[in-house]
Amino acid sequence: MKKLRVGVIGLGIGQVHITGYLSHPGAEVVALADMNKDRLQTVADKFKVAKRYISAREMLDKEGLDVVSIATPNKFHKPLALAAFKAGCHVLCEKPMAMSAADGREMISASKKAGKRLMIDFSTRFTDQSWSLKKEVEAGVLGDIYFARTVWHRRRGIPGFGGWFGQKALAGGGPLIDLGVHRLDLALWLMNYPKPEWVMGSAYNKIAAALAKKEGKAFDVEDLAAGFVKFKNGASLEVEASWAANIAEREFMETRLYGTKGGLVQRNIGEGYNSEAEIFLEREGGQFDMKFHSPVRSMKGAMHHFITCIQDKTPHMATGEEGLIVMELLDAIYLSARKGVPVKIK
Numbered sequence: 001m002k003k004l005r006v007g008v009i010g011l012g013i014g015q016v017h018i019t020g021y022l023s024h025p026g027a028e029v030v031a032l033a034d035m036n037k038d039r040l041q042t043v044a045d046k047f048k049v050a051k052r053y054i055s056a057r058e059m060l061d062k063e064g065l066d067v068v069s070i071a072t073p074n075k076f077h078k079p080l081a082l083a084a085f086k087a088g089c090h091v092l093c094e095k096p097m098a099m100s101a102a103d104g105r106e107m108i109s110a111s112k113k114a115g116k117r118l119m120i121d122f123s124t125r126f127t128d129q130s131w132s133l134k135k136e137v138e139a140g141v142l143g144d145i146y147f148a149r150t151v152w153h154r155r156r157g158i159p160g161f162g163g164w165f166g167q168k169a170l171a172g173g174g175p176l177i178d179l180g181v182h183r184l185d186l187a188l189w190l191m192n193y194p195k196p197e198w199v200m201g202s203a204y205n206k207i208a209a210a211l212a213k214k215e216g217k218a219f220d221v222e223d224l225a226a227g228f229v230k231f232k233n234g235a236s237l238e239v240e241a242s243w244a245a246n247i248a249e250r251e252f253m254e255t256r257l258y259g260t261k262g263g264l265v266q267r268n269i270g271e272g273y274n275s276e277a278e279i280f281l282e283r284e285g286g287q288f289d290m291k292f293h294s295p296v297r298s299m300k301g302a303m304h305h306f307i308t309c310i311q312d313k314t315p316h317m318a319t320g321e322e323g324l325i326v327m328e329l330l331d332a333i334y335l336s337a338r339k340g341v342p343v344k345i346k
């Protein structure tokens with residue numbers, strides 16, 4: 001089968017995309033784009049990619065690409081996705097999908113118009129552990145899931161303090177749109193993406209604002225946000241995210257699901273990026289704990305999955321439509337936080 005020609009835009013986390021594509025025999029990374037010339041040269045040299053572009057649009061015009069990864073600051077996700085669809089490419093876009101649900105809708109309609117795929121890099125799903133948990137939930141082990149709590153907090157961990165992550169005009173929001181999206185997607189995916197109905201949210205900028213003032217840095221997003229979501233099926237979910245909070249852990253991630261037959265937790269170990277998972281059951285009056293130990297299969301990551309699905313003409317996971325539900329929740333949490341009232345999602 002002919003190899004798919006891949007281009008990657010934005011070479012921070014975009015380097016993880018390159019590695020992901022290189023792991024697939026059906027893909028070749030033929031071109032890279034980054035506005036930062038030094039980074040472009042360094043990364044292109046490292047991965048031995050010959051075609052290098054300062055302008056992503058020029059790359060899209062000239063390279064006849066089949067697949068494009070977008071891994072730039074959030075503000076550029078939508079315009080670059082629209083340009084990529086126009087150039088006839090399938091798009092794998094970094095999370096968050098966009099700056100707002102309205103932008104996300106435009107991306108989905110452009111993908112439909114072009115007849116090309118749109119996938120969002122909700123990378124937390126693409127691990128053996130998450131996949132095993134999903135299989136247990138699908139087998140009905142938890143029964144009816146009626147509550148979830150999904151969080152990612154940092155004691156002090158503002159990415160690139162003073163840079164684009166902390167600027168609303170470039171990022172759209174703070175830790176909720178950055179970290180919260182991962183934990184939200186994980187919980188929603190495990191719950192089979194129930195339709196949200198009502199949202200209540202709060203957002204604060206207490207610790208980072210003081211730090212930014214002291215250090216003369218730009219920072220106009222929240223440093224902590226929380227949301228409570230009520231779904232149409234009666235279930236509810238609580239999401240929390242922060243980059244600066246007075247907690248014990250350097251980094252704390254946890255997703256819990258509460259079901260009629262069982263409960264589930266996935267949480268990080270040792271304040272790092274590896275995680276453990278357990279399922280809690282009651283059977284015939286006895287209470288059992290089921291601990292995840294080792295993978296039963298090997299997930300190869302979002303990029304590998306995307307290429308396989310394109311080649312096999314099978315549906316891919318982490319669709320634009322799921323990305324849009326996450327964006328609708330974020331919009332509603334931020335709006336509720338601003339207005340101080342619950343927000344209804346149509």
Ligand SMILES: NC(=O)c1ccc[n+]([C@@H]2O[C@H](COP(=O)([O-])OP(=O)(O)OC[C@H]3O[C@@H](n4cnc5c(N)ncnc54)[C@H](O)[C@@H]3O)[C@@H](O)[C@H]2O)c1
Binds near residue numbers: 055
């Ligand atoms: N899935 C994950 O786990 C994960 C992890 C980190 C970041 N992200 C997401 O990836 C995106 C990028 O984050 P990052 O940490 O790599 O940021 P970064 O600032 O390290 O890198 C972004 C790169 O994009 C380049 N760039 C900016 N605008 C561009 C444009 N218009 N055309 C071409 N290049 C452009 C910059 O020069 C920079 O090199 C963000 O949306 C972020 O939320 C996802």
